[in-house]
Amino acid sequence: MGGVGVTFGDRVLLKDVTFSVEPRERWGIVGRNGSGKTTLLKLVMGELEPSAGSVVRPSGSKVQMMDQHRAFVGATTVWETASGPFAELLALEQSLEAQAHALAEAGDKVSDAMMDRYARDLERFQHEDGYSIAARVDAVLAGLGFDPEAARTQLVSTLSGGERGRLGLAQQLAAPADLMLLDEPTNHLDLDTTRWLEEYLQGLPCAVILISHDRALLDNVVDHMLHVENRTATPYEGSYSRFVELRSERRLAQQRAYEKQATAIAKEDEYIRRNLAGRHAQQAVGRRRRLSRLPRLGPPPGTEGTMAVRFEAKERGGDQVIVAEHVKIAFGERVLLDRFSTIVRRGEVIGLVGPNGTGKSTLLTAVTGGRALEDGRVRIPDSIRTGYYRQDLGEVPRDKSLFDVINDLRHSWTRGQVQGHLGKFGFSGDSVLRKASTLSGGELARMALAMLELEHANLLVFDEPTNHLDVESIEELEDAIGEFDGTVVLVSHDRALLRALVTRVWMLHDGRILDFPGTFGEWEQASAERAHAARVAAAEEAKVRELKERQKVRRAEEAQQEERSAKRESKQAVAAAEAKIAEIEARIAEIQTALADPDLYATPDGVRRSQQLGKELEAARRELDNAFLEWEKLV
Structure with missing residues (x-):
């Protein structure tokens, strides 16, 4: 991208943007909301032509970007959607199966054309690594929290908005690409799936351009940064931390x-x-x-358009902020939390974490009194004033102008004071007259924080406050919470925010809360150690199973060997018995032949000889009977 500019009418969005992405490089893009980050991705994709400059893409290169509309046209199941980029190859696989069946049925009547087509299609399927498609799609689905087996029958129409977002990401990540473009991929992910995404991106063989407000993700994945600011973009080499320096x-x-x-x-x-x-x-x-x-230098970009939030508690409040006793929360038949008791004390910053769908938002709603409990009770003393930042930003009335929203909260303020307060959150001039319903996600988030600041609460409850904010606004929010002289309960998947603020961790999983009395960083370390210990134990167990299996196999082989040896010995004994029988029968036949000779009885010696032969014949017959008995035992 060289000297690129983008204008919309009289408005200059970007000017003189120059950078290049080499194979396997990972670029992170940061900048304030509305500065043109997503526009840069559209330029790379070719969906938007620059007003000035040029964008050069190697011919034949595959560029992947998630479908923001998530229409998933033509797919009905989750697995079919995730494997969408391989639809042609999967159809070819079915064709190969049909061709193989036809070849088998044709027998001697197989034609050269049939064989040539099969060989040509098989070579293409193998060349494009068709045999790895199923494993690749399954791995991505599992990493993003789907059950690959269930995904083959689960209908896309049954998914929630967050699940559709994860499915769109899965479809993009599974697809072959030379350049992967990702626009805020962690928005619908929890901590575990974010860590998986981090590892997956690190191992991708292609180049990556990543727009994200997740500083930990950027720090661990990217090796270049592009900062969009003041209608241009400045490239930096290194991680996110190096970029900040x-x-x-x-x-x-x-x-x-x-x-x-x-x-x-x-x-x-x-x-x-x-x-x-x-x-x-x-x-x-x-x-x-x-x-x-003389060319005039401008001042470095200042804080215009950024947020200047500050939370101040009107009253100190008591030392016990929240007291929960045997709390039970359910959603229909499903129990989200059972028999939970705890005390939250003044000054604590509690990080509530857990997989998506475990009930974190429901728990916050119940704690703040917005939902009845199935059992138990939550007590918040009268001295505690609660301020609640909702994930859906529902606290911002959509039917009012920004000015009226703040004016309703501060009737005694002058127009200048209302406008000054809104200015702290990036709203100035005529923008204060806009209806809240016209705001973007980032603007709504800043408006919610502008309202929250006026609460002067001594207990702040945040549900995913970084979802719609840019990096600089997140840093401002982090500073404000860090300086707040009160108590905070925070749900977030932003690891950098959690590491900077949290003093106590609640891990919600399977209807229970693990209460960890330490920082989020300490919890991560403890979790990593537990996971390592579990892996070691699993490896040891696998070794024991393998040893037992080998012993079992060896005993079976020994038994087989003994059986074969016994059979050989039995066979040899039978042969010996049969040979003995044959020998005795031959001797009997020889005696009978002698006894049948008339000349034997012509002399007295011959008569005596015949008597002796008769005795030998009887003895041979008894021996033959015994030999037959032994033979029967062997067979």
């Missing part, structure tokens, strides 16, 4: 250069003013001419 240094250098030039200009103006009508008038005119041609 370089940005501060750059702004300091800009401020010094601006102040130095301003001082020099002031001196020149003073000289020209004093000497324009005197004897040094000619020099003064020359200096004025040179000064008029």
